[in-house]
Amino acid sequence: MATDRLSTIFAALADPTRRAILARLTTGDATVTELAEPFSISLPAVSRHLKVLEHAGLITRNRSARWRTSRLRAEALREAVAWMETYREFWDVRLDLLDDHLRRLMAAPTPEGTTT
Amino acid sequence: MATDRLSTIFAALADPTRRAILARLTTGDATVTELAEPFSISLPAVSRHLKVLEHAGLITRNRSARWRTSRLRAEALREAVAWMETYREFWDVRLDLLDDHLRRLMAAPTPEGTTT
DNA sequence: TCTTTAATTAACCGATGCGTTAAATATAGC
DNA sequence: GCTATATTTAACGCATCGGTTAATTAAAGA
Numbered sequence: 001m002a003t004d005r006l007s008t009i010f011a012a013l014a015d016p017t018r019r020a021i022l023a024r025l026t027t028g029d030a031t032v033t034e035l036a037e038p039f040s041i042s043l044p045a046v047s048r049h050l051k052v053l054e055h056a057g058l059i060t061r062n063r064s065a066r067w068r069t070s071r072l073r074a075e076a077l078r079e080a081v082a083w084m085e086t087y088r089e090f091w092d093v094r095l096d097l098l099d100d101h102l103r104r105l106m107a108a109p110t111p112e113g114t115t116t
Numbered sequence: 117m118a119t120d121r122l123s124t125i126f127a128a129l130a131d132p133t134r135r136a137i138l139a140r141l142t143t144g145d146a147t148v149t150e151l152a153e154p155f156s157i158s159l160p161a162v163s164r165h166l167k168v169l170e171h172a173g174l175i176t177r178n179r180s181a182r183w184r185t186s187r188l189r190a191e192a193l194r195e196a197v198a199w200m201e202t203y204r205e206f207w208d209v210r211l212d213l214l215d216d217h218l219r220r221l222m223a224a225p226t227p228e229g230t231t232t
Numbered sequence: 233t234c235t236t237t238a239a240t241t242a243a244c245c246g247a248t249g250c251g252t253t254a255a256a257t258a259t260a261g262c
Numbered sequence: 263g264c265t266a267t268a269t270t271t272a273a274c275g276c277a278t279c280g281g282t283t284a285a286t287t288a289a290a291g292a
Contacts, residue, residue: 007130014126015250019199026206032269045251047270052249066259066268074206081200083135088197090142090190131280148239161281163240168279182238182289 005057009080012056017041018049022058025072032068121173125196128172133157134165138174141188148184 012018021035036046050070053059057076061068128134137151152162166186169175173192177184 004132006135007132010126010130011249014123014130016120016123017250019122022203026203033267041250042252043269044253044271048250051270063258063269068269072203072206074203077200077203078207081197081204084193084197084200087138087142087188087190087193090188091194127279133280149237157280158282159239160241160283164280167240179239179288184239 006079006083008056009058009076012052012058013080015049015052017046018053021046021049021053021070022072025059025070029069029071032070035070122195122199124172125174125192128168128174129196131165131168133162134169137162137165137169137186138188141175141186145185145187148186151186 017039020039024030024035024038032043032046032050035050036043039046050059050061053070054061058073059070060073061070133155136155140146140151140154148159148163148166151166152159155162166175166177169186170177174189175186176189177186
């Protein structure tokens, strides 16, 4: 059901082989055969992983001679990061609460035996 | 095959219903019935979405009385963001190139008719 | 204890995901 | 045009996903 863009990106990232391919592409463009080499899976399998990544906008591909080289397109990750960033306050909030709690502690010298 | 932690998180985020559930939880804890309400899917379906989210560490759950309330645990997103951040330089690099390009432009007053 | 309410589990179904091998396509070079 | 190389497409198998309905478990309350 991954019909929206964000779902497509997350689904693409959910596979470790595809993430490894992306990692490899940070060192430069590569052909299908080169990308397949470190994995113990067939070429057709890699070919389809690349199609998934391309569809998610995470790579671009161009055919030069008889090779199809893949290139990382990390901008697609921006969208996903942006979505996640909207949750940043919710993992930072605990620090705020702790801060608040500490401030309260320093204001009043231990109210009771309430050690929640 | 989502056996590693990161895969589990990304797989959990790949479903729009689950992302919507997370969004809802930013407004406060909620029971299964409350979470199911805005969606046109059955309670068992929501129940399983919650299990997926819990397994990914994106929510925690506690049983109080006969309700099981879910609570957002956004810290799990940190790991995913951290992974993505390692790619930031690869989508920022274009800005660097642009910057470089602009600097070059300002150094020399319009080399030719190259209005790229 | 019996009933009601909240949620989960079980059993099923169709679609999709990820792998395979075999066949097809595309390009380079003789 | 034939051959070798690079990649994709086709056809298949099996596991998982996301949904359903029906049955089960858990707790509250009369």
